[in-house]
Amino acid sequence: MTTITARERLINAAIEAFAEKGFAGTTTRDIASRAGMSPAAVYVHHDSKESLLFTVSIEGHRSALDVITRAAxxxxxxxxRLRSMVYDFSLWHADNSRVGRIVQYEYHALSDEHRAEVATYRRSIEKTMQDALADGVDQGVLDVDDVPGTAFSLLSLGVDLVRWFEPGGSRSADQLAxxxxxxxxxxxxxx
Incomplete structure (x- = not known):
């Protein structure tokens, strides 16, 4: 049996609260309550609600980058390679749609410094797809005139799942991926 740490409980509670109420509608008291802790306990692990959002966002981006890098x-x-990258990236977004929703829709609530750090992960994800497309063009297998635009569009297929995908719908995550x-x-x- 795995024991969940207080930090993990806070992160999970933040994900639930942000997904349900959005960043602006969530209070640290709400997060603490969902984690079964006192409001003061939040500040033992994070200096602000924005710090919790950043943790959720950076961990989500690291995970998505890892998925697409392994697929590449x-x-x-x-x-x-292209099939695997798009499949795995889409599947990750379907399987992690709550985190993905927070990462995409609460990006503006991050501080300038945190937004800049998250943006480096976004650029790395895009570059991984661009490099794969460019390699396919160089090998004469892919026909892509606009590599950056195509990479962005292909990644958007997966990212868009966070907007509407719910498990148990008419199509499974695997079918959509x-x-x-x-x-x-x-x-x-x-x-």
Whole structure:
């Protein structure tokens, strides 16, 4: 049995509260209550509510970057690499839609310094996709005129899932990730 630390309870409580009420509508008292702690306990681990939001955001971005980086390294075949990257990135966003929703919609609530740090992860994710597309173009397998725009569009397929995906809907996370991967390959493959 794994014991959840106080810090993890706070992060989980923050995710629940931010997902339900948004950053502006959430108080540290609400987060503490959901974590089964006193409001003062929040400040033992985080100096502000914004610090909790930053932790959720940075951990979410690190996880998404790890997913797409591993997918990019999964194959040297440009088609299979693209399929894997779009599939895994979309699946991550469906499986983590609450965190993704917070990361996307509460980005503006981060301090300038924290927003700049999160932006480095976003740029790394985009660059990973751009590099994979450019490699496929160089190998003559992919036909992509606008690598940055195409990378952004393909990543947006997964990111958009956080806006509307709910488990138990008409399509599973796997079905949607497969659809996105197939669409990506059809859009980028040289004919």
């Amino acid at each position: 390294a999964s194959s040297t075949d440009p088609i299979e 497969s659809l996105h991967a197939d669409l990506a390959v059809r859009m980028a493959r040289r004919t």
